Amino acid sequence: MKIPNSTVALIALSLMLTACSSTTTTAPDEGEDAAPSAVAAAEKAALAAAGGEELGGTVSMLGVLGGAELDDFEDVIAPFERATGVKVQYEGSRDFGAVLQTRIDGGNPPDVVATPGLGQIADLADEGEVIDLRGVIGDDALTTNFSDSLIETGSRDGKVFGIFNTVDVGGLIWYDPKFYDGPTEPASWDELQTWAQSNVEEGETPWCLGLESGAASGWPAADFIDTILLRQAGPEFHEQWWRGEVPWTAPEVKEAFETYGELAQPDKVYGGTTTVLSTNFAEAAGPMFKDPPGCYLHQQATFMGGIITDTNPKLVPGEDLDFFAAPDFNTEFAGIQSISGEVVSMFVQNEQSEALVKYLATAEAASLVAATGRWLSPNKNSEPDAYENIFLQRASETLQKSSGTYTLGNSLMPQELVEAFWKGSLEYVQDPSQLDTILATLDKTRQETY
Amino acid sequence: MIAERIGLVLLAVSATVVIAWAYLLFGNRLISRLPRRLNRRVMPWLFVAPAVFVIGCLLVFPAISTVVLSLFNKDGSSFVGMQNYTDMLSNEITQGALRNTVLWVIALPSLAALLGLLVAVLAERVRYGTLVKATLFLPIAISPVAAGVIWTFMYDYQPPITEQTGTMNALVTLVPDTEPIAWLISQATNNWALIAAMLWTQAGFAMVIFSAALGSVPVELHEAARLDGASEWHVFRRITLPLLIPTVVVVMTAMTVIALKTFDIVYVMTNGNYGTDVIATVMYKELFTARDNGTAGAVATLLMLAVLPVIFVNIRQFRLENKEA
Numbered sequence: 001m002k003i004p005n006s007t008v009a010l011i012a013l014s015l016m017l018t019a020c021s022s023t024t025t026t027a028p029d030e031g032e033d034a035a036p037s038a039v040a041a042a043e044k045a046a047l048a049a050a051g052g053e054e055l056g057g058t059v060s061m062l063g064v065l066g067g068a069e070l071d072d073f074e075d076v077i078a079p080f081e082r083a084t085g086v087k088v089q090y091e092g093s094r095d096f097g098a099v100l101q102t103r104i105d106g107g108n109p110p111d112v113v114a115t116p117g118l119g120q121i122a123d124l125a126d127e128g129e130v131i132d133l134r135g136v137i138g139d140d141a142l143t144t145n146f147s148d149s150l151i152e153t154g155s156r157d158g159k160v161f162g163i164f165n166t167v168d169v170g171g172l173i174w175y176d177p178k179f180y181d182g183p184t185e186p187a188s189w190d191e192l193q194t195w196a197q198s199n200v201e202e203g204e205t206p207w208c209l210g211l212e213s214g215a216a217s218g219w220p221a222a223d224f225i226d227t228i229l230l231r232q233a234g235p236e237f238h239e240q241w242w243r244g245e246v247p248w249t250a251p252e253v254k255e256a257f258e259t260y261g262e263l264a265q266p267d268k269v270y271g272g273t274t275t276v277l278s279t280n281f282a283e284a285a286g287p288m289f290k291d292p293p294g295c296y297l298h299q300q301a302t303f304m305g306g307i308i309t310d311t312n313p314k315l316v317p318g319e320d321l322d323f324f325a326a327p328d329f330n331t332e333f334a335g336i337q338s339i340s341g342e343v344v345s346m347f348v349q350n351e352q353s354e355a356l357v358k359y360l361a362t363a364e365a366a367s368l369v370a371a372t373g374r375w376l377s378p379n380k381n382s383e384p385d386a387y388e389n390i391f392l393q394r395a396s397e398t399l400q401k402s403s404g405t406y407t408l409g410n411s412l413m414p415q416e417l418v419e420a421f422w423k424g425s426l427e428y429v430q431d432p433s434q435l436d437t438i439l440a441t442l443d444k445t446r447q448e449t450y
Numbered sequence: 451m452i453a454e455r456i457g458l459v460l461l462a463v464s465a466t467v468v469i470a471w472a473y474l475l476f477g478n479r480l481i482s483r484l485p486r487r488l489n490r491r492v493m494p495w496l497f498v499a500p501a502v503f504v505i506g507c508l509l510v511f512p513a514i515s516t517v518v519l520s521l522f523n524k525d526g527s528s529f530v531g532m533q534n535y536t537d538m539l540s541n542e543i544t545q546g547a548l549r550n551t552v553l554w555v556i557a558l559p560s561l562a563a564l565l566g567l568l569v570a571v572l573a574e575r576v577r578y579g580t581l582v583k584a585t586l587f588l589p590i591a592i593s594p595v596a597a598g599v600i601w602t603f604m605y606d607y608q609p610p611i612t613e614q615t616g617t618m619n620a621l622v623t624l625v626p627d628t629e630p631i632a633w634l635i636s637q638a639t640n641n642w643a644l645i646a647a648m649l650w651t652q653a654g655f656a657m658v659i660f661s662a663a664l665g666s667v668p669v670e671l672h673e674a675a676r677l678d679g680a681s682e683w684h685v686f687r688r689i690t691l692p693l694l695i696p697t698v699v700v701v702m703t704a705m706t707v708i709a710l711k712t713f714d715i716v717y718v719m720t721n722g723n724y725g726t727d728v729i730a731t732v733m734y735k736e737l738f739t740a741r742d743n744g745t746a747g748a749v750a751t752l753l754m755l756a757v758l759p760v761i762f763v764n765i766r767q768f769r770l771e772n773k774e775a
Contacts (some may be wrong), residue, residue, distance in 0.1 A: 098738035215721040271609025274632040278607040294612075416740040426723060430635075449740070 034371035038383065039079050042364040046083040049358035050351075056085040059352040062100060062110035063342070066092040068310050072372035079368070080359045086352045094214060097415055104129055109347035112356055114165055118154065119413045121345050125161035131346040132159040136354050137361045145361055145379050153407045154343050162343030163361050164378035166369055168301040169395045170338040170408060171227040171326040174308070176288050178320065180296045182206075186327040193262055199296065200267055208295040209269045209276045210284025211426060218422030219410075220281045221260065221429060224299055226408045227338040229256035232329040235336065235406050242409030244417075244450035248443040249436075257428055257435055259329065263299070264429045270295035276429060282307050289315065299326070301340065305391040306374040317390045325398050335403035340411050341378060413449075420445040473500070513754065520747030524740075534748035544749070547727040550641055551756075554712055554728060557645050558652070559705035563698055565649070566656025570664055571686065583661065587654035594651060598718030601647035605633035605719075634719055640726050648715050652708060656701045663697040664690070696771060703764040710757050729753050 034042075065073050070092055077088050091110070093099045097120055103109050104124070115121065124130050134142060137160075142151060146163065154162040173192075175184070182195035196206035211221050230238040233252035240246045241253065266272045270287050271279070271294075285308050287294025298304070308321060315321050328334045344360050346353055359365050366379030373389035376396055387393045399405060410418050424438045477496045481489055523530050538544050569586055573579030589597065606616030610629050614620040619630035633643040667690055675685050713730035720726045722735070729749060737746035 098734075101738055101741065215717060217721060217723055271611070274607060274635060275609045277635050278632055419735070419739050423723060430724075 034075070034368050034386070038364070038367050038371060038386065042079040042359075042362075042368050043083040045362040045364035046080040046355070046359045049080075049362065050084040050086070050355040054083075054085040055351050055355060057352045058087045058089055059112060059350075059356050060110045061088055061090045061112045061114065061356075062096065062103070063090060063092050063114040064094065064096045064116065065090075065114075066094075069306075069374065072374050075372060076360075076365060076368045080356060080365070084352075084355055086355060088356065094216075100124075104347070111348040111350065111353040112344060112346050114342045114344050116340055116342050116411055117415065117418070118162060118343055118407070118411050119418060120415050121162050121343065122156050122412070123414060125156045125159065129347060130161045131349050132161070133163055133346060133357060133361075134160045136346065136349070136357055137163070141358075141361060145363060145366070145381055147380060149405070150378055153412070162345040163357070165342045165344045165360055166375035167339050167341040167378045168303050168375065169325075169398055170223060170301045170340055171231070172299070172301060172304070172323045172395070172398075173326055174285060174288075174298045174300060174304055174321060174323045175296060176293065176320055177318075177322050179288075179293045182296070184322075184324050186324075188327050188331075189259065189329050192327060196263075196268055196297075205268065205270045205295045206297055207263055207269045208285050208288050208298040209264060210279030210281045211276055211429065212278055212280045216419075216422060218424075218426040220284075220300065221264070221425035222410050222418075222421045223301070223340070223408060224263075225256050225260045225425060226410050227326070228259050228329055229253060230338050230406055230409070231326075231333055231336050232256055232259065234330070234333045235404065238406065238409055242412045244413070244446050248439045248446055254435065254439060257439070260425075261428065261432050261435075264432075273430060277426065282311070286311075289320070302376060302391060302395045303374060305389070323391065323394070335401070337399060337402040337405050338408050339399070339405050340408045341375070417442075417445050417449050470500075516747045516750050516754075518747075519743050520751050521744075522747075523744050524742045526743055530744065534744045535752075538745055538748050538752070543727060544732055546725055547722075547729050547732045550725070550727060551710065551712075551729045553641055554645060554648075554709040555706055557642070558648060558709040558712075559702040561645070561649050562653050562656045562705045563701050565653045566658075566660050566701060567694070567698070569653075569657045570660035571690070573661075574664060583657060586657050589651050590654040592651060594648070594714035595718050597647055597651045598715045601643075601650070601715075602634070602719050604647075605643055607632045607635070634726075635724050637725050640720060640724055644715055644719060644726060647719065648708070648712060652705060656705065659697060659701055660694065663694055667693050696767060699763070699767050703760050703767070706760045707757055710753060710760070729756075 063073075070090065074090070077090070080086065081088055091099075096113075096115055097117060100110070100113060100115075100120070109129070113121070121130060133154075142160065142163070150164050151160060154160055154164065175182075182199070183191055186192040186195075199206040209220075211218055213219055229241065229252065232255060233241075237246065237252055241248075241250075246252075263269075264273075264276065269276050281300070285298040285300075285304065288296065288298060289312055305317065305321065305323070309315055309317065325337065328336075344357060346357050361379075363379050363381035363383075366377040366382035367386040369375055369379075370377040370382050370386035370392065371388065373387075373392060376392055376399070377386070387396055410421055413421070420442055424442050427438050428435055474496070481492050481496060484492060519526060520534055521529060521531060565586075569582060573582045576582070592600070603615075604617045605619075606614075607619060607630055608614050608616070610623075614623050614630055616630075616633075618633060622628055623630055631639060633639050671689050672685055675689055680688070711730055712728050713734065716722060716726055716728050716731050717734070722728075722731045729752065733746050733749040733753065736742045736749060740746075
């Protein structure tokens with residue numbers, strides 16, 4: 001081949017360009033690290049979890065975190081590594097489900113996993129792949145640290161397949177207090193819709209919305225439809241729904257989609273439907289902080305506060321960004337909140353993995369989770385003042401005030417149905433008139449998967 | 451840790467060398483004891499056997515077990531005959547994926563061959579030809595996943611009221627009164643947009659092969675034709691192109707296989723949403739999301755059947771060329 005000189009020049013040029021671009025700064029760590037006393041307490045708890053000795057060795061962990069989120073999780077793990085000498089090799093993958101399945105099929109499962117997809121772990125537990133954590137952590141430690149409903153959510157047939165490590169409150173509505181002039185404590189969904197309508201009539205756009213998320217595109221819509229169904233049709237129907245006992249063509253499900261559709265109308269979302277479908281969920285709130293704002297409200301769970309402040313470090317929480325919980329959709333089920341979160345499960349039992357799971361179940365480790373300022377702690381005994389972040393303090397209050405908390409159905413369903421749900425949500429936003437066809441297709445998938 | 455790993459690697463390398471050497475040495479001694487005529491017949495097998503064994507383990511066995519799995523249900527517990535195939539072919543998603551794959555198989559090879567040939571022929575005639583060729587060749591070093599990410603940025607869509615950050619839409623909106631295009635969402639453009647991204651990574655390969663083949667076309671033929679008064683187009687049409695036909699076949703078959711097994715670009719850029727599924731993404735979803743070994747096996751078998759004739763043509767072409775040489 002005779003392309004040497006010019007090729008070399010081009011490669012050199014591209015290398016130079018990469019070198020330039022890589023000097024752009026990444027989002028700084030917010031520096032909300034835990035107090036030294038909390039870290040010391042966690043180290044002590046870690047040593048106790050390891051049976052009082054320095055075990056050494058490694059434990060492999062598969063999860064979904066990356067970037068700033070992973071840095072925060074590593075702050076939780078660090079005291080464990082220092083105290084026990086066990087190195088935690090965390091591998092984060094957006095393709096978690098496929099990677100886990102391949103490694104199990106290949107006879108090389110990770111020791112420990114952390115995932116928001118409880119449904120997949122529950123299925124694997126049915127196949128006997130997951131280790132019962134009741135024996136590892138012990139009944140006492142389990143019931144002192146976790147509420148019955150969280151233990152129940154992570155159980156199958158009396159066996160505990162996963163314990164919650166982080167919790168997010170769903171159905172929050174984020175806004176910029178400087179510009180948003182609507183109700184911040186709306187009594188009902190309709191009140192919020194009335195404001196949205198008047199906002200449209202003034203020639204503005206109420207909602208910031210973005211559903212693109214690579215291979216998981218559509219999940220932000222699915223999550224909120226899920227929340228609407230829970231709070232509109234009630235927890236009992238919601239449970240039947242995610243257990244596959246009621247059809248997706250049921251009027252309750254259709255109503256939840258249509259309620260979401262009120263929000264996702266082309267004239268109520270920034271840029272119209274095409275923009276919604278092509279905007280990444282993490283960037284969706286961006287237009288809210290322009291002057292004048294492109295839109296005023298953004299619906300997303302607690303973790304969105306962290307994502308927004310990661311990308312706009314100048315925003316002052318509480319002054320430039322705040323949230324309120326979505327109002328009740330049905331007075332009959334007032335005050336219910338939806339939650340999601342990551343569960344920790346064990347696939348290979350050895351001294352190191354046991355110690356890690358035991359440590360993560362302690363109140364001391366949970367206090368560090370709270371101190372990251374990113375997630376709520378699922379642990380009943382984590383330090384109440386561990387939340388330095390104002391959003392988490394408020395979210396924690398929201399949970400305490402709620403009349404009941406329930407896990408999102410789409411984190412408990414079989415993975416095939418979850419992905420069909422994401423896809424169906426995208427199709428619904430793209431063309432709401434197809435709702436009946438979409439629900440019929442989803443119901444076909446339900447019949448095939450349960 | 452690292453010293454340990456280097457040690458292991460050295461051990462593995464030396465073990466491989468020793469085993470291969472011992473295999474050939476003792477195999478040879480064993481065979482040389484055979485009668486002379488038998489010896490001649492057996493000897494080639496001694497050399498071929500390791501390759502046959504490896505290919506048998508890594509290719510033939512998995513292929514057969516895939517076909518077997520495709521005749522069983524989800525977890526392989528009961529025999530269902532051809533049901534996976536009939537279900538698959540009547541399924542709307544698979545039908546859409548098949549249609550898209552046909553589009554890929556027609557569009558990618560012809561566009562790659564056309565573009566590759568065009569650049570190869572034209573670049574020979576200008577001084578900065580090497581630079582043009584290098585530019586077209588560079589993307590071949592980029593992995594499909596990275597290419598998918600790059601092109602997602604290129605196709606980025608912003609609402610008409612704001613500035614366009616995607617290169618393609620920035621260009622489109624230079625024309626007054628045009629709206630940006632949602633390349634990856636609009637069903638009129640999305641499959642073509644994905645094919646274009648793949649073309650970007652593959653056209654350089656086609657071009658390099660054509661370039662090399664052009665070099666082997668005898669200069670005397672061109673000169674003779676020009677002396678006889680042939681126009682440049684005639685020289686290309688009557689002399690260059692006929693001599694390049696075998697190369698065209700090679701490029702087209704290689705591109706057809708690439709089009710058939712397309713996965714990464716689609717998975718990264720749309721994940722099959724908005725009607726962009728291809729056979730390989732359907733197979734992936736059946737295997738890893740639905741965890742249905744039967745249907746995934748049926749899709750894989752279908753893909754294998756589609757590739758076989760192409761491979762056959764390629765091998766035949768290869769043999770023909772070897773005979774000529």
